[in-house]
Amino acid sequence: MSKIATLEIDGKKYEFPITTGTENESAIDIKALRASTGGVTTIDPGYKNTGSCESAITFLNGEEGILRYRGYAIEELAEKADFLEVAYLLIFGELPTKEQLDKFHTDIKAQSHVDEDVKKIIDGFPKSAHPMGVLSSLTSALVAFNPSSVNVDSEEDMYNAIVRILGKFPVLTAWAYRKRVGLPLDYGDDNLGYVENFLKMMFKKPSGDYTTNKVVVDALDKLLILHADHEQNCSTSTVRMVGSSHAGLFVSISAGIAALWGPLHGGANQAVIEMLEGIKEDGGDTKKYMAKAKDKQDPFRLMGFGHRVYKNFDPRAKIIKKSADEVLGDLGVDDPVLDIAKGLEKEALEDSYFVDRKLYPNVDFYSGIIYRAMGIPVEMFTPMFALGRLPGWIAQWREMRLRKEPIGRPRQVYIGENLRSFKKIDNR
Ligand code: CMC
Numbered sequence: 450m451s452k453i454a455t456l457e458i459d460g461k462k463y464e465f466p467i468t469t470g471t472e473n474e475s476a477i478d479i480k481a482l483r484a485s486t487g488g489v490t491t492i493d494p495g496y497k498n499t500g501s502c503e504s505a506i507t508f509l510n511g512e513e514g515i516l517r518y519r520g521y522a523i524e525e526l527a528e529k530a531d532f533l534e535v536a537y538l539l540i541f542g543e544l545p546t547k548e549q550l551d552k553f554h555t556d557i558k559a560q561s562h563v564d565e566d567v568k569k570i571i572d573g574f575p576k577s578a579h580p581m582g583v584l585s586s587l588t589s590a591l592v593a594f595n596p597s598s599v600n601v602d603s604e605e606d607m608y609n610a611i612v613r614i615l616g617k618f619p620v621l622t623a624w625a626y627r628k629r630v631g632l633p634l635d636y637g638d639d640n641l642g643y644v645e646n647f648l649k650m651m652f653k654k655p656s657g658d659y660t661t662n663k664v665v666v667d668a669l670d671k672l673l674i675l676h677a678d679h680e681q682n683c684s685t686s687t688v689r690m691v692g693s694s695h696a697g698l699f700v701s702i703s704a705g706i707a708a709l710w711g712p713l714h715g716g717a718n719q720a721v722i723e724m725l726e727g728i729k730e731d732g733g734d735t736k737k738y739m740a741k742a743k744d745k746q747d748p749f750r751l752m753g754f755g756h757r758v759y760k761n762f763d764p765r766a767k768i769i770k771k772s773a774d775e776v777l778g779d780l781g782v783d784d785p786v787l788d789i790a791k792g793l794e795k796e797a798l799e800d801s802y803f804v805d806r807k808l809y810p811n812v813d814f815y816s817g818i819i820y821r822a823m824g825i826p827v828e829m830f831t832p833m834f835a836l837g838r839l840p841g842w843i844a845q846w847r848e849m850r851l852r853k854e855p856i857g858r859p860r861q862v863y864i865g866e867n868l869r870s871f872k873k874i875d876n877r
Contacts, residue, residue: 511758536840560616589703623650678841753814760807
């Protein structure tokens with residue numbers, strides 16, 4: 450029997466259906482709230498209690514630390530799948546057959562170039578520009594060189610837009626880096642895998658060959674899988690929101706990149722390593738920084754800790770921590786900030802401030818240490834997150850359009866001045 454929620458306002462009762470998801474999550478369906486109550490709305494800053502959509506892509510249980518893409522456990526995907534397989538799974542709902550995956554990769558490779566004029570746009574950026582800003586701008590600029598709108602009722606059109614962005618985005622990401630370090634803009638090699646090719650586009654020097662390091666390729670593949678989707682987070686909600694106005698896929702993703710940049714979201718991976726470096730330079734006194742994080746007068750937060758949804762270990766952080774040990778070991782890198790990170794984690798997990806608030810390490814806590822061991826510079830950490838999140842953004846945008854969701858347009862409760870008369874400037 451379906452459940453009902455009853456709301457009473459000024460003695461009058463209203464009933465709303467309770468909808469239940471496939472994992473038994475319950476939500477009060479308030480679609481009829483304003484119409485039935487004569488204009489009463491809800492207020493929920495940060496959408497802490499608001500489900501913005503129904504989605505069949507990613508399941509996340511923050512209390513139990515569960516993350517699944519299309520029903521597959523993240524732990525299993527990280528171990529057994531590769532990034533393009535996961536991208537296909539997220540976007541189209543099922544793991545691809547060998548033929549489907551080969552075709553997907555071939556179609557992506559056919560799009561792995563950008564118009565030469567894009568180089569002129571990159572020329573206009575100063576070297577000091579943050580690569581996230583460059584990436585967001587270039588992704589938006591792609592619209593000028595490609596069909597700007599997608600006919601979402603045509604499967605073919607939709608597919609073409611998807612492989613186009615999956616082909617071009619790694620080029621733009623690598624070029625944002627190459628511009629920053631003064632390397633000539635170059636293409637990769639279509640004979641390589643998606644991740645391997647990306648690394649080549651990043652690191653190949655004009656004067657020499659690029660040699661693939663399997664440890665680095667495998668580690669990056671795993672990191673990208675772990676970042677590939679995370680249901681209705683800030684950047685994904687942004688992509689869905691922008692796309693809900695029927696803006697195209699590329700600009701919706703460009704907006705998602707901007708949202709991801711912030712230090713409370715994807716920018717945290719850069720903020721973590723800067724914090725760990727700062728602690729190291731300050732003598733490595735983790736206790737001092739634990740105290741700062743707990744001091745409400747001090748703006749310092751323990752970056753890479755806490756999560757809106759996880760009130761338990763972030764399952765991605767567990768995998769990344771293990772991977773950090775393995776990758777640094779395999780590459781023979783001894784990074785003292787890994788010990789500082791482990792020390793901070795140990796202290797936090799025993800500290801009542803963090804325990805009471807259920808603050809655990811999140812995906813960003815250890816990822817930067819691995820990126821750095823691979824030779825990826827700090828300001829590229831968040832672009833790496835974007836590269837990983839791209840399939841998730843695409844999948845969520847596609848789902849939103851296929852479900853014909855209405856334009857995103859929240860309400861507010863106005864708390865400003867009531868009607869008043871205009872005063873001429875001399876009387877103010
Ligand atoms: N260090 C110290 N205190 C914290 C931290 C932290 N990292 N995170 C939360 N708190 C405290 C916060 O001060 C608050 O305390 P009180 O109840 O006494 O006011 C309580 O814990 C709840 O925090 P909140 O800010 O209300 O929680 P939120 O759900 O709004 O924010 C968050 C979640 C991720 C923005 C926050 O935990 C944070 O700022 N963490 C550091 C930044 C970070 O690592 N971000 C990456 C998130 S995961 C990947 C991603 O989204 O991209």
